[in-house]
Amino acid sequence: MNLMEHMGIEPGRLQFSWISSAESTKFVETVKSVTQAVKAIGPNTTYKKNPVKVA
Amino acid sequence: MSLYIDKIKETAERLLKDGSVDMVIGFRKGSVPMMNEPCFIQKPQEVHQLVWDSNCGINLANYLTDRKEKIAVVAKGCDSRNIVNHIVENKIKREKLVIIGVPCTGMIDKRKIAGMFDKPIDAVTEDGDIILVTSAGKETRLNKTDVLQENCALCIHRNPVIYDELVGDLIEEQTGIDRYAEVRRVEAMSPQEKWQYFEDLLSPCIRCYACRNACPLCYCPTCFVDESRPQWVGKSQDPIDTRTFHFLRAYHCAGRCTDCGACERACPVGIKVRQFTSKLNRDCLEMFGWEAGLTLDQRPPLDTYKPNDPNDFIK
Structure with a gap:
């Protein structure tokens, strides 16, 4: 993750969690907080492949 | 540094002659200046090909992967560390290797040197810490410390970390880098x-x-x-x-x-x-x-x- 941010991925866009299959509450909370964080950063404009232009 | 070469040749010849190794991996002169190439010596009479100077930047550990024969390998600081990696990662067995350790004073940056001259470079020789570059018939003296590869200028492990033979005295490591x-x-x-x-x-x-x-x-x-x-x-x-x-x-x-x-x-x-x-x-x-x-x-x-x-x- 450090290298990803080092090469210009915004902090917060890439997140890691450890959630057991029994931890449904933690799963929901994590999804909510990740979604919120990423929405706050805005759309990913850099690390995205542009569709190939054909004729 | 080129004093090492006599010792490298002598060691290589001895190891091949007494059968302790099947092959010696070292460097020989490349076809263009500043581009020494790896060479694989299998006969004692071929050891004269071996060279050692400031153009031996290729990492010879690269040629050891999964080799089965007994090999002697010329190793500067970084090569020896990669040999350690190889042993730790089971890519080569320690007992199959004779490591000819070379205390290294850094390799020169061929791109940097080429960039200093308008005309192509015809020859590069060295005398201790002085690099002599011939370009368009003119000889220029450069300080080796000014033209080191960046990683060599920043190196703090110039001496080999493991070796069986050593071709020169261990040198002082750089500090405060x-x-x-x-x-x-x-x-x-x-x-x-x-x-x-x-x-x-x-x-x-x-x-x-x-x-x-x-x-x-x-x-x-x-x-x-x-x-x-x-x-x-x-x-x-x-x-x-x-x-x-x-x-x-x-x-x-x-x-x-x-x-x-x-x-x-x-x-x-x-x-x-x-x-x-x-x-x-x-x-x-x-x-x-x-x-x-x-x-x-x-x-x-x-x-x-x-x-x-x-x-x-x-x-």
Whole structure:
């Protein structure tokens, strides 16, 4: 993750969690907080492949 | 430094003659200046080909992978650390090796030197710390310290870490070196600037994979970039594919890279490939107190679990 941010991925866009299959509450909370964080950063404009232009 | 060569030849000849090894891996003169090439000596009468000077930047550990015969290998500091890596990763057996250790005073940067002259370079010789470059019939004296490869200027492990024979006295290691100034310079940038910096850095990349081929760590039978079922990463020169190749290759070297500079040296377009690996090397040093290839007795940090491993990034 450090290298990803080092090469210009915004902090917060890439997140890691450890959630057991029994931890449904933690799963929901994590999804909510990740979604919120990423929405706050805005759309990913850099690390995205542009569709190939054909004729 | 060239005094070493007599000792290297003598050792190589002795080892081949008494049958303790089947092959000696060392350097011989390349076809153009500043480009010594690896050579594989199997007969005592061939040892005269061997050379040693400041153009031996290729990492010879790269040629040891999965070899079965008994081999003597000429190893400077970084080569020896990669040999340690190879042994730790079971790519070669210690008892199959005779390591001819060479205390190293650094290799010269062929690209930097070529850039100092308008005309092609005809010959490069050296006398101690002075490099004599002949270009267009004119001889120029350069200080070796001014034209070292960047990784050599920053090197703190010039002496081989393991060896069976030594071709010269161990030399004093450099101290007080700021090894990670470049990493910090990039770290100080904003995410947009960082992105742009690497975009510019990688824009000349032609995806030739010379960096990977020169790297002793890259020994997978099929590299992830060559896989087609599944295809992990696009094979085109699309900037995103190129970036993906470079950072994933760097990740594969995390905790293993010895900063030998073979990748940067091999790059035909002069990309500073070490910008990726340096960051990981620094992180490994800070998080695990680890420098690759210094000991046979410890497993690498990414290979073991310790309860106090830093894991703040997992939420």
